[in-house]
Amino acid sequence: MHPQFPIRLLSARPLAPTVYHYVFERSDGDALDFVPGQFIQLHFEYADGTAAKRSYSLATQHDHALGPGEAVEFAVSFVPGGRATALFENLAVGDTVFCSGPYGRFVLDATDRNARYLLIGTGTGITPYRSMLPQLAALMAERGVQVHLLQGARTGAELLYADEFTAFAAANPLFHYHPCLSRETTEFTAPNVTPIHGYVQQALDAIKPDAATDIAYLCGNPNMVDACFTDLKDRGLSTRYIRREKYVSNV
Incomplete structure (x- = not known):
């Protein structure tokens, strides 16, 4: 306790x-x-x-x-x-x-030897990835791991910490930021920032998950987490390498 x-x-x-x-x-x-x-x-x-x-x-x-x-x-x-x-x-x-x-155990594992991290989040489920940025910078420098961050929101105004993720992508060529908007489209001119129109769970094709190289993190809306978990399993990722945390709104 x-x-x-x-x-x-x-x-x-x-x-x-x-x-x-x-x-x-x-x-x-x-x-x-x-x-x-x-x-x-x-x-x-x-x-x-x-x-x-x-x-x-x-x-x-x-x-x-x-x-x-x-x-x-x-x-x-x-x-x-x-x-x-x-x-x-x-x-x-x-x-x-x-x-x-x-x-919680929704953390990066020091024993991982993957080539890519796929970080997927919606709403305040994006918060853990903000906290992980210094660790990710070290991993990119130490072993060349690539990172794809997919952030789901309805509109650009609802993209939490988007300015920080955009700046981080510009400063780190191995970090790729994908804002996924379901209700509007928007332009990004920053390096390594590629917006995707649609729900984040429909955006996996854009990053081509690969069971041989990837570890995925899913955080946020339970429906999104479940949909992405099923999709990633269908693409061959082991459940060991699909790490999940669901956010449920409390009143």
Whole structure:
């Protein structure tokens, strides 16, 4: 059982019409030893005193334990009428909430010897991949691994962290960013950025998954995760090399 610890709000900014990026710091003097891809759980109470918790993948980009004063970052989707949403809407800079963790095994494996990573996500399911960027940069430099990031959204305004992924693609020739928009088309002129029109689960043909070279990560909407999992299995990828994390909206 992980003990709870306090984090203090430093700032918040909008990422999309219904998603905010929050920056906290751990305020009890201890470190937060996490691996990119893991999540923390926020603990709070409903108005009637019932205990509740919500899980949020860390977006923080560090390759070491987070010490006092270092950022604890994650993205939050606002759900109309949601109780956790109400909590975040009422948070002010300096306020403290309690968390536990980190948890999860949706992480890069140091023993992997694949030629490509296929990172596929929708909504806030893209958050773990932001956290992994420093690790991916090291892997590209050390063993020449290629990375294809497919990010699904309805419109360009809903592409979380798109500016960061675009800049990362421009700086790293082995990183390929594919924004997949289901309700509009958009132009990208940045290097290594190739937009795809349609749902992200329909975009696999564009990157030609190969069982001999690829390891895939799937994170976000459960329907997307299930569809991509089935597709990748049908293309010959072993279930060992299809790593999944489903995001379910909580109110």
